[in-house]
Structures are given as C-alpha cells and as structure tokens.
Amino acid sequence: MRKYQSFIISPEDIKVEASRYETPEGRRMEQVTVVHLSTGIRASKESSRSQVEAYNAALMELETLVV
Numbered sequence: 001m002r003k004y005q006s007f008i009i010s011p012e013d014i015k016v017e018a019s020r021y022e023t024p025e026g027r028r029m030e031q032v033t034v035v036h037l038s039t040g041i042r043a044s045k046e047s048s049r050s051q052v053e054a055y056n057a058a059l060m061e062l063e064t065l066v067v
Contacts, residue, residue, distance in 0.1 A: 004056040008063050013037050018051055034058040041065050 005011075015035040022028055032054040033044040043062035047054035 001050060001052050001056075003052055004059050006059055006063055009036060009059070009066060014059070014062070016055065018055075020051075030054045032058050034062050036062055036066050039066060 013036060015037055017033040017035070019031045020028060021031070027048050029046050029048055030051040030053075031044065031046045032051060033042055034055070035042050041062065043058045043065060045054045045057040045061065047057070
C-alpha cells in the first residue's frame with residue numbers, strides 16, 4: 001500500500017499522531033490522527049489492516065474538512 005500525498009495540504013503543515021491497541025476480541029487496531037497545523041482541524045481513522053491505511057483515510061478526510 002502506498003502512502004497518500006495530498007495536493008491540497010503540504011506535508012510540513014500536518015502533524016501525525018499514531019497509536020496501536022488491541023480490541024477485547026484480540027484484534028490489533030491502528031489509530032492515526034492527522035492535525036492540520038494552520039487551522040487545528042483534526043481527522044482520526046482506525047484500521048485493522050495497517051497504519052498506512054489509517055493514515056491515508058485520515059488525510060483524505062482532513063482534505064475535505066480543510067477545503
């Protein structure tokens with residue numbers, strides 16, 4: 001899976017926070033929060049597959065919130 005690159009938000013204008021936890025059923029979950037530094041808007045997504053998948057989804061959501 002490829003890491004998504006935004007044409008709207010520059011990489012220098014975002015902060016990425018990542019964490020991992022396990023569900024009561026034993027599934028490993030990745031949670032990524034992307035913060036737009038200029039506006040303070042945050043988007044957070046979870047994935048049971050990979051951290052990159054959660055990052056891509058969060059950044060795409062952030063684009064819709066910022067525009």
